[in-house]
């Protein structure tokens with residue numbers, strides 16, 4: 001089992017170091033190969049996703065990714081900016097299914113912006129289609145003038161589109177994920193207004209007939225946004241398009257308290273995946289040893305479960321994270337009075353200890 005390890009920039013290197021410690025402690029037969037990506041790769045090779053890094057990622061079973069970006073690259077031409085590396089990896093690996101679990105650990109309910117009783121025990125899985133929808137329809141690639149306006153034009157438009165196979169494959173992923181959980185899928189659409197999402201709804205329903213053990217319901221995106229903050233525990237697996245998923249998954253993320261706790265996975269049809277925390281490179285705290293490594297450690301657990309077929313090892317990591325939280329260990333982002341503030345490294349060490 002070969003893993004491409006791409007720490008990236010900012011806190012990326014610090015948090016990936018801790019995730020690697022945890023993976024190594026499991027004594028699995030893993031080959032870990034590290035490469036540069038993002039700003040670090042730009043500095044060394046003049047490109048955020050050098051060919052050697054891309055080839056390594058494509059030849060691996062999974063990619064463990066830290067984060068990329070720094071304000072100092074904001075003036076670079078867009079294709080050279082660190083964030084382009086993620087888009088390049090998504091495109092070249094064909095990563096069409098994005099999994100964003102939003103789990104609120106009972107030990108952290110006070111950190112949520114909602115009342116503890118609304119989020120205690122929250123465990124939602126948002127599955128976002130990642131390579132279609134309005135983000136990839138015409139006029140993708142239109143050049144915008146440097147002042148941010150469309151030269152000589154009084155309108156702008158984007159095209160929302162989905163093809164049948166694109167909807168079918170993400171629907172299958174959602175139903176299969178639900179079979180391993182509480183067997184409920186909510187498909188989020190805007191079928192009352194948009195043809196694309198009437199099509200989406202019809203096809204998800206069709207695919208659903210192949211999964212009679214899974215209950216399917218449909219919800220309009222505006223209602224889903226409302227329900228997410230009113231009664232989030234109503235949801236289990238949520239499947240939706242690229243744009244709605246982008247927005248809803250960030251809203252769901254905040255229900256859990258800290259972005260430092262949230263893992264993610266992006267998968268292709270061969271179950272090859274890119275695993276990364278939901279947050280960015282946090283340049284404001286980089287190098288201080290205060291970043292929360294748990295999102296990355298939990299991303300490594302998702303990698304073991306989804307791409308490397310090691311569900312028991314994944315569960316061990318998740319249980320170890322639960323243990324360290326119960327021990328009261330907190331990086332500053334999740335600290336509250338009465339708990340014990342620890343550094344990035346101390347948190348990683350504690351997870352390793354809890355594994356054993």
Ligand code: NAD
Pocket residue numbers: 011015066067068069070071083086259260276278279280281282283284285290291292293295333
């Ligand atoms: P960010 O997620 O990096 O940081 C937002 C806030 O959350 C900051 O205050 C940061 O300190 C805090 N934070 C993030 N992760 C944390 C962690 N593990 N522990 C504790 N606190 C944490 O978002 P941003 O500040 O908007 O972006 C910073 C850079 O990251 C930008 O260059 C942006 O483009 C890039 N970015 C990269 C990715 C990615 O690599 N996938 C995703 C989002 C943003």
